[in-house]
Amino acid sequence: MGAPFDFDATVVGAGAVGLACGRALARRGLTVLVLEKEAAIGQGVSSRNSEVIHGGLYYPTGSLKARFCVEGRRALYDFLTSHKVDHWKCGKLVVATRDSEVERIEAIFQQGLANDVEGLEHLTGAQARALEPELNAHAAILSPESGVFDSHGYMLALQGEIEDGGGTVVTSAPFEGAASLPDGGFSIRVGGEGAMTLTSRLLVTAPGLSAQDAAARIDGYPANLIPVRHLGKGVYFRLTGKAPFDRLIYPPPIPGALGTHYRKDLGGQAVFGPDLVYIETEDYSVDPAKAAEFETYIRRFWPGLPDGALTPDYAGIRPKLHGPGEPQPDFQLDDRETHGLDGLMALFGIESPGLTSSLAIGEAVAERLT
Known part of the structure; x- marks a missing residue:
């Protein structure tokens, strides 16, 4: 020895x-x-x-992401409860904002089932609006195990x-x-x-x-x-005014990321983001001019977003192993x-x-x- x-x-x-x-x-x-x-x-x-607790819907069957997300999420809720860390199992709606997206969210539903995600439900547009009246949805998936927490x-x-x-x-x-x-x-x-x-x-x-x-x-x-390291930057905007939804709202994913979504944080405020832009050096600035781009995207699922209600909040950078247009490893x-x-x-x-x-x-x- x-x-x-x-x-x-x-x-x-x-x-x-x-x-x-x-x-x-x-x-x-x-x-x-x-x-x-x-x-x-x-x-x-x-x-x-985003301080989101993910259900585990999106990741390829058998991947580490699929396995660790589901196992980690189950363990995380127990840990947060036993350590009295603030969290809220608010649930998530994955929404088809137009008929052409229904097939995409159905594929997410099937992937979630394959990944052993509990409690998934198909919702019609009317059923989704009964839960969240301000939502534009042709159809939706309810994932009740998703939530937010104090990271x-x-x-x-x-x-x-x-x-x-x-x-x-x-x-x-x-x-x-x-x-x-x-x-x-x-x-x-x-x-x-x-x-x-x-x-x-x-x-x-x-x-x-x-x-x-x-x-x-x-x-x-x-x-x-x-x-090779790729830096994927995403910015967030915060809503001035009352949060429109209780549940997390996710449109179908964008290439390389889950895309801009909505959450009501633990303080009760509405936050939207992140987008995805590849950058060469670490930069955490948020361009206020991006608000117009965010408004257009958000109105796909929340048509009632008032003009000028978004304010720049913060940015994050993700350590990606893929570049633009490459498959997500x-x-x-x-x-x-x-x-x-x-x-x-x-x-x-x-x-x-x-x-x-x-x-x-x-x-x-x-x-x-x-």
Whole structure:
């Protein structure tokens, strides 16, 4: 036996997925360190999204996205309830705003059934309007298991579980690199004011937008196996005035994403978004001129949207593994079988439904490493 390690497991990235990985490892009795380059947890992808709990309707049968979304969603509601994190199982309507879209939402219904999503119902337009009178719908699918939640409260609860299990979450601690040790495990270089080098038996990289950079900083990681990163930016607009619907409202998906949808947030306000634009560098600005484009799209399902009622809110960037016009790939959880480095799990492309899937991703990572 070699000398003991400073930590059994080190996780890079303290967003929802990194923290869920840390929790799952800590629950198995491991000493866990989570490194976060920002000054607080959850400042990246995890804090700039729709805060939606997805049912699991859209993803190809047998994919990690389909499996982890359904498993993660079931676990998430239990976790939120037991930790008293604010959430609302409001349900979702996937709407056909014209006859030509009915066939598309039927395909989503069938995919949801194949993915074991509970409680799905076909609704006529009249039935959908009985639930949401201001809605334009020729037909709809009701997914009662969808909801919204306080993602930051969730991440704080995950951090609390890690720390209760003897683990540590360190912020302002960027991952500078790692190298395999001769007898197993890793030497890990941490930057920031408290710069140090530590040893860890296991290493998980889950830093969202920085996933490719983190992998490239690990000595011996095959460069040809690091997938190309594409930045998918989406902006959100908030409604001035009373929220028109209680349920989530989703038109059929757009190429490469679920598209602009509606949610009533936990504060009771209406939020619309995101769209999808591919960008080259991280940019979180919201162009107010996009309001006109959003108005046109939203009026397909809410004809009563008043003129000038949308105000710019925020933007998010998703770590996509596909570019414009390319098929949407699955989550990547790459272990030794892929990259050849024992004890390392590198996560790539953890975008939607990554937040909903986070507990299931964490469990899968811990199971494969321990």
